[in-house]
Amino acid sequence: MISLKKNFNIAQFQSLIALFVLCLALALLTDNFMTTDNFWNVMRQISVNVCISVGMTLVVLTAGIDLSVGSILAFCGAVTAGLLKNGLSIPSLNLFIGFTVLGAIVAGFLIGGGLGFVNGYAVTKFKVPPFVATLAMLTMARGFTMLWTKGHPITGLGDSFGFLGTGWFLGIPMPVWISGLVVITAVILTSKTRFGRYIYAIGGNENASRLSGIPINKVKIWVYSIAGLLAAVGGVLVTARLDSAQPNAGISYELDAIAAVVIGGTSLSGGRGTIWGTVLGAIIIGVLNNGLILMNVSPFWQQVIKGMVILLAVIIDKSNQKSE
């Protein structure tokens, strides 16, 4: 009972109610919302946001922020697509290295984890504020993407790669399986491991954690690396789904991820929040996006409404903190 209380805080309860009200309203206002096709459509769409939001949650739990996930997503998607399609040529050695689907994906993941590592290293070793360090990475990764793709989409990646984004397994879309696996792993990581407890402890009180002997820098570097890795997972999903790596993919995805984290009840000051809350936040954003489209709301108004929802979530979070 205690653990249930701990894992299911008031913010999540509010989010659940908000989701229920949202679904009810959309079911009444539109004809197509409560259909199986639309349900899977929403689930597929939120899969990418779920992956990067889970990484963002870990970062935010340590009282950090990662603005670079959208750009890392684009770069890793482009690297995966580029290696899969064109491989690597080394003219000086008369060598061509071709990549299988597995190889290209692993390379994309390694790049994502590596860029996340750079973020974590800058934050911990050079004491660069997370906002600035990841903002710099946002720009750099976008630049790398443009350099790698030369500004053109990389398309025609083959059916076996496309299956990851468009295929179904046991009646469930592949992106949902993959994001589900990410969520379950993250839940176990945060709630059942020492590493997870360290994350909460650092976000709760960094000085006390340091005095307790928690390896703060090491944990934070791991957290940013995982966030980069999960952005890469998102990148692979987006690329597989579109059968194309777009140089401008992932723009503003970091904002959707932060929104999911905040709406899900994770405190931006760190130490408080859950992965399930973030999943709930991502679903709310996905349903909101879907509903606004089904209702033919102008894209400009959609942005305004999403912004208002995020603001509302933060205000509610603050009032919850006060009351606690």
Next chain:
Amino acid sequence: MITKPTEVMNNKAIKYGIGVVALALVGYNSIYIQPLDQKLAENQQTVFNAKAYVDGIWNQDLAKAYQDCTDILQLIDSFNQDVNSTFEKNSHALGIGNIGYFRVKGEGIVIAVNENNVLLQVGSSRIEIETEFIFGNALRDASGLVKINDYEDTADFNSISEAMNDRIRQEVIPSFRSKVKEGDSVKFEGAIELNKVHLNLDQLEVIPFTLQISS
């Protein structure tokens, strides 16, 4: 229960052993290596040659398509009556959206030879024949001959437009620009791009496919 140092060592060795085997398996299934010149030779056989493709259709299919085009004055008249049905009947487009491409022909009197275009008076309308900025997909898409689904790679698909525009720049424009002057009568066939929602018929811009001067 005290773990002996040798047991710890053994556990670590097993862990590292499994890790190395897993890495080796992933690595083995991830990449393949071959000589670069061999790969380039293979690519040469499969690479799409847009120029050759365009050369192949230029005098036959493409010329035939552009001979079968709508008179520009009739098109304007049709727009004035019903925009949607004119788009439906006459335009080609790649997918859903408001942009449509039209094959048009006409004859007019040159009223200005500008740096980037030649302005014609066609009936009561002014038509701009582009001579400098020959870009975009108007020629390809208005032809209706080239379908995006036939191409796995959008770069290949786009290279067809580049090849068509190149040929216009090299073969159609220079001889026309060198001879054309105000007062000439010019016959043209070409393509225009129009937006259904923001339709502007004031001075239509034609990307030419053929241009003929009769003084």
